Amino acid sequence: MTRQRLLPVLLFAGVIILALIPLGLDPRGYEMRILCITLLFASLGQAWNIVGGLANQISLGHAAYFGIGAYTSTILLKLFSLSPWLGGVIGMILAVAFALLLSLPTARLKGHYYALATLAAGEAIRVIANSWADVTGGPVGISVPYLPDGSLWMMQFSTVLPNYYLFLAALVVICLVFWKIKSGALGYRLRAIKENEQAAEVIGVDTYRSKLIAACVSAAITAFLGTLYAQFQFFFDPDTVFGVATISVKMALIAILGGVGRLSGPLVGAAFIIPMEEMANSYFGSSAAGLSQFAYGAILVLVILLNPHGLTALFAQLRDRFTGKGGSHDRSVA
Amino acid sequence: MMTPDPQTAPAPLLAVEGLSASYGGAWVLRDVSLVMQEGEFLSVIGANTAGKSTLLKAISGLMPKVEGRITFRGTDLTATPSHRIPSLGIAHVPEGRHVFPDMTVEENLIAGAFARGTDAAIGDTLAHVFDLFPRLKERRRQLAGTLSGGEQQMVAVGRGMMLDPKLLILDEPSLGLAPMVVEEMHDRFHEIHESGVSVLLVEQNVSLALESAERAYVMSSGEIEFEGVAKDLANDDRIRKAYLGI
Numbered sequence: 193m194t195r196q197r198l199l200p201v202l203l204f205a206g207v208i209i210l211a212l213i214p215l216g217l218d219p220r221g222y223e224m225r226i227l228c229i230t231l232l233f234a235s236l237g238q239a240w241n242i243v244g245g246l247a248n249q250i251s252l253g254h255a256a257y258f259g260i261g262a263y264t265s266t267i268l269l270k271l272f273s274l275s276p277w278l279g280g281v282i283g284m285i286l287a288v289a290f291a292l293l294l295s296l297p298t299a300r301l302k303g304h305y306y307a308l309a310t311l312a313a314g315e316a317i318r319v320i321a322n323s324w325a326d327v328t329g330g331p332v333g334i335s336v337p338y339l340p341d342g343s344l345w346m347m348q349f350s351t352v353l354p355n356y357y358l359f360l361a362a363l364v365v366i367c368l369v370f371w372k373i374k375s376g377a378l379g380y381r382l383r384a385i386k387e388n389e390q391a392a393e394v395i396g397v398d399t400y401r402s403k404l405i406a407a408c409v410s411a412a413i414t415a416f417l418g419t420l421y422a423q424f425q426f427f428f429d430p431d432t433v434f435g436v437a438t439i440s441v442k443m444a445l446i447a448i449l450g451g452v453g454r455l456s457g458p459l460v461g462a463a464f465i466i467p468m469e470e471m472a473n474s475y476f477g478s479s480a481a482g483l484s485q486f487a488y489g490a491i492l493v494l495v496i497l498l499n500p501h502g503l504t505a506l507f508a509q510l511r512d513r514f515t516g517k518g519g520s521h522d523r524s525v526a
Numbered sequence: 527m528m529t530p531d532p533q534t535a536p537a538p539l540l541a542v543e544g545l546s547a548s549y550g551g552a553w554v555l556r557d558v559s560l561v562m563q564e565g566e567f568l569s570v571i572g573a574n575t576a577g578k579s580t581l582l583k584a585i586s587g588l589m590p591k592v593e594g595r596i597t598f599r600g601t602d603l604t605a606t607p608s609h610r611i612p613s614l615g616i617a618h619v620p621e622g623r624h625v626f627p628d629m630t631v632e633e634n635l636i637a638g639a640f641a642r643g644t645d646a647a648i649g650d651t652l653a654h655v656f657d658l659f660p661r662l663k664e665r666r667r668q669l670a671g672t673l674s675g676g677e678q679q680m681v682a683v684g685r686g687m688m689l690d691p692k693l694l695i696l697d698e699p700s701l702g703l704a705p706m707v708v709e710e711m712h713d714r715f716h717e718i719h720e721s722g723v724s725v726l727l728v729e730q731n732v733s734l735a736l737e738s739a740e741r742a743y744v745m746s747s748g749e750i751e752f753e754g755v756a757k758d759l760a761n762d763d764r765i766r767k768a769y770l771g772i
């Protein structure tokens with residue numbers, strides 16, 4: 193298939209373009225920050241896509257992993273001056289432990305029940321972070337200690353340019369992980385589970401284990417992105433990193449809006465949602481912060497009504513219409 | 527309670543002894559015992575909600591809670607995780623045509639050989655399944671979700687056969703199919719049985735079940751009521767009154 197060959201070329205070109213964009217921008221400017229956040233959320237959407245897209249488990253609690261990552265590395269940096277690279281790895285381990293714990297009651301849940309259970313678990317962690325002030329700083333938030341002579345090892349830089357390339361590298365790695373899983377043996381098992389769990393069981397797929405592996409990989413990646421976020425933002429509080437709307441729902445929304453289960457889905461979703469959210473916020477001002485949530489809902493409903501397979505499928509449909517190709521969207525689009 | 531006649535049961539293929547099963551609440555099966563010989567075509571009949579599907583699920587390890595013993599060629603199935611059971615040679619075709627709708631017919635069939643790993647003979651088995659169901663060969667590139675009900679059932683049975691099973695478990699394979707298709711399916715079941723596969727069939731069409739099977743168990747309210755040679759049961763007054771409406 194030519195389209196299959198085209199995809200890596202397109203992605204490679206995309207990475208090159210993304211790598212060149214900052215050269216024309218102010219490395220301390222507002223646009224750079226938006227680009228960084230967009231890359232971060234594309235990665236988060238992709239991490240969510242492993243569970244929500246490949247294993248079809250609609251998680252609304254991924255903020256738990258994100259916050260665990262952000263807090264773990266930041267607290268370890270504060271207390272022991274530990275490099276965020278190491279703190280981030282410890283955060284990944286803690287997030288995987290939490291994913292395993294969460295899987296005990298939730299692995300057999302389906303659909304809305306799984307979504308609600310993960311939502312509740314994420315909220316529980318947020319409440320704990322708010323009240324465990326001795327360690328987390330509580331609702332006041334926590335600052336990453338400032339190191340005047342920043343370095344890659346301490347993940348601190350004088351401009352956001354290195355952060356940008358870190359986010360870009362993370363996105364590339366996470367996309368590769370996603371693709372590796374999707375096209376490998378685990379992806380095959382997850383696809384069988386997604387299409388028909390009972391049929392998957394009777395052909396001998398270990399449905400519990402497959403979903404658990406997907407959940408752990410996704411949790412670990414999300415936690416490390418939490419560390420990257422902390423080192424980029426320098427200050428955060430429980431309601432931000434453990435937030436339902438700010439993290440959990442946004443991750444899901446980005447993947448679903450772009451095209452759930454597709455490699456390109458979260459990329460398209462983030463490129464659409466993050467800049468739009470920023471525009472809405474700057475246009476309506478922070479006084480109407482709730483408005484962006486409302487806008488999310490409206491857009492999501494609209495896209496799902498137009499095409500439940502997300503924006504990528506919608507684009508394919510439009511392209512087919514303009515190029516006069518028959519048939520609806522192609523399932524093989526990645 | 528019946529006990530298997532030791533004369534006819536030297537080394538059974540499948541032995542269910544004192545099996546109780548539940549979905550978490552009350553026991554849905556109570557003290558069920560059943561034996562099946564190597565090469566047999568056995569049927570389980572009974573009214574709706576009698577527990578037939580539950581019995582089949584218990585054999586395949588899909589019930590959350592079971593008590594009692596289920597042995598297959600000497601292996602204790604109650605101690606075997608469900609995903610390992612296919613590799614023992616048990617193919618379960620579940621009730622309600624569970625195909626993978628967004629996979630092609632061929633992908634569905636290949637998936638049926640999942641438990642065989644990288645067995646070189648999978649290609650031969652695929653050819654055999656296509657011989658059995660030539661329609662599937664014609665539609666091999668079509669998405670299974672777009673097939674007719676009868677064709678989907680062929681996919682489900684063909685997928686079971688891709689395991690190259692010792693025991694083929696069929697749960698209501700003719701539910702909702704046109705009479706012509708039902709007959710064709712049963713002809714295939716005979717062919718499968720002739721080729722040496724033991725068949726355990728649950729069929730709501732009791733007269734058809736008793737025509738196809740050599741022996742049958744009658745279930746009611748989670749228990750085995752009685753058991754007998756299929757031909758005799760077809761003339762049994764209890765069966766005729768309760769299930770054949772005669």
Ligand SMILES: Nc1ncnc2c1ncn2[C@@H]1O[C@H](COP(=O)(O)OP(=O)(O)O)[C@@H](O)[C@H]1O
Pocket residue numbers: 549554572573574575576577578579580581
């Ligand atoms: N998934 C389930 N959860 C709880 N109860 C169930 C489930 N499936 C079946 N049952 C109950 O178990 C009993 C036996 O059902 P089943 O084995 O499906 O009967 P049959 O196949 O003979 O029609 C019924 O009372 C049914 O309501």
Ligand SMILES: [Mg+2]
Pocket residue numbers: 578579580621698
């Ligand atoms: Mg049934």
